[in-house]
Amino acid sequence: MKKLTLSQAVARSRKIREAYHQLELKHHGREWTVEEDALAFLTDAGLVGRLTMAQQGRWPVEKGAADGLEHKIGECLWWLMELARRMEIDAESALETFLTTTEQQLEGSMKVAPKRKVKKKHTKL
Secondary structure (H helix, E strand, O other): OOOOOHHHHHHHHHHHHHHHHHHHHHHHOOOOOHHHHHHHHHHHHHHHHHHHHHHOOOOOOOOOHHHHHHHHHHHHHHHHHHHHHHOOOOHHHHHHHHHHHHHHHHHHHHHHOOOOOOOOOOOOO
């Protein structure tokens, strides 16, 4: 399978969302708001948590019930790209800024943080 770039994913995500907007108009008479999209994302993110627990054997499910994890992770990525677009946030720039800032913060923390000695507690018997 050919690797997908973030730019390609953003473009394809927009087309899919536009198709869903047509279904929303057909069935409900209006497109979902950004708030409704955010709620749908949160619902799917919650399902990622539940499916992760199932995949790791920490939540009882019927055989094969955790198979949707990969799909739900992809769907959450899609929602995030669409939420960013609808709120006029460049997803690629947001990710780049987050990664750069976090790397710098972690690098600074690694240099500055002194090693701490762990005091051993002695208990009397």
